[in-house]
Amino acid sequence: MDEALVRSLTPRVLGILVRRGADFAAAEDAVQDALVEALRHWPSDPPRDPQGWLVTAAWRRFLDATRSETARHRRERRVDEEPGPGPVSAADDTLRLYFLCAHPSLTPSSAVALTLRAVGGLTTRQIARAHLVPEATMAQRISRAKRTVSGVRFDRPGDVATVLRVLYLVFNEGYSGDVDLAVEAIRLTRQLAAAVDHPEVAGLLALMLLHHARRTARTAPDGSLVPLAEQDRGRWDTGMIAEGVEILQAALARDRLGEFQAQAAIAALHADAPTAEETDWAQIVEWYDELVRLTGSPVVRLNRAVAVGEARGPRAGLAALADLDLGLPRHDAVAAHLRERVGDLEAAARLYAEAARKAPSLAERGHLTRQAARLNTRLRR
Structure with a gap:
């Protein structure tokens, strides 16, 4: 089948x-x-x-x-x-179902989890990983959500922001390579953008296109992860980048900034740089400042520390990292990168190894393990 x-x-x-x-x-x-x-x-x-x-x-x-x-x-x-056998309406109910799962009777987190399970087809384990919670916790959340909506008549659409979070999580799950849902997420977001006049919908679509344009360059022929700075930019899809930038510019012109537009602006700056060395890190830091203002997210602050390290030097990056929770996902990897840049190879090697143990995917684990091995080889010389 x-x-x-x-x-x-x-x-x-x-x-x-x-x-x-x-x-x-x-x-x-x-x-x-x-x-x-x-x-x-x-x-x-x-x-x-x-x-x-x-x-x-x-x-x-x-x-x-x-x-x-x-x-x-x-x-x-x-x-x-009961309808008899035969053709069914060609109308695609998938997008409508996303809205229905974002029902007012559900909390946003429950709506996201239920939609990913019922519409996205993800397993409970995959959804738990996307939410950074234990699988047992997510299983309970989904069960409670199903009980909540059992018998509820889905006659009111849900919140657009919740639907966008769902689509973003589906895209990221697909982009990771574990479950290839990226193309489906883009298709649904295109439909949403055509049906809903909202700059954040356009911002999410632009963000997806700009990330997806780099997809073929993200892995080497052996399946290993290729960091952004080392990617062959000639393999990026310039047509998709141009479309994403055009959609983003139209959204930003409406002066109703949201987090997906800000993320797309950062992605556009990476896409616009002919080489990694020509990346406008100062402007990227400014967009991260906007994202921190909009979301207050510690993950955003972690990514901002990377940008600060590139724009102002690794010591400034470490200073930006200092007040963040050590348990944040990928905190060790960011700290390792910055420690290596200041010359503290022993600490960097240890942090890379620790980050590898916590990595959410095999590709990322392999990349971080190779980074630790590279530094350990230098230290033994």
Whole structure:
């Protein structure tokens, strides 16, 4: 069975069931049952209309479950007659489903987690990693979110900011290479930008395009990570960069700055530099100052320390790092980079090794391990 096809159809089918009146939790259960049925039947008898097949199978499962409830008479008044086999509306319900998952009855964190699970198709482990929390904690959060929305009629759209956070997390998960959702996140953000006149939607789309333009240069042929400063800029997608910059400029011209526009501005400055040495780090620090003002995020402050180290020297970067929590993700890696630049190779090697142990991906772990080994080799000479 084509996993990519099923992955693309699952949120559409779920969205169709919700639009027809199924509550979210029941709809997700029905879709999962339909997928199990597809796994049994499709290899020997593939359907001509996979989406129509899944919708029909899932709707039958939903109706069966609904009729078995004590309150079936009240609930069955909300459902239509079961549709027969055949074509289903080509309308893509995936984007609508993102909004529905950002329901007012959910906290933003729960809405993000539930959407990533139900619409993005990510595992609980992947969602936990994206949120920097233990997997057991995330499993409980998702379970509570499903209980909260069980029986809730999704008749009001959610908050745009929550939807943007969802799309950003989906993109980042895809960009990491663990689950390739980057292209889908860009597609959905394009749809959102066409439907919603909001500068932050445009800012997120620009940010995605500017990052995605560098994707092919991020890894070496052996799969190892290539840092931004060492990437072959000739492999960057200049057309995608130009589109991202154009979208960003139009958004910034509206003078309603938000965090995604600021992040996109930083990405645009990196993309605009012909070489790493020509990067305008001073201006990047200014944009990080805006991001700190907008978000107060310690992760933003950590990234700002890197930029300060490039613009004003590594000692200034270490000073910017001094008041940040040592437990922040990638804190050790940033400290190692700055320590190496001031000449403290022993501390840098130790920090690189510690950062490698905490790395969230194999590619990053390998890169940091090589950095530690490189410095240890120099120290032994």
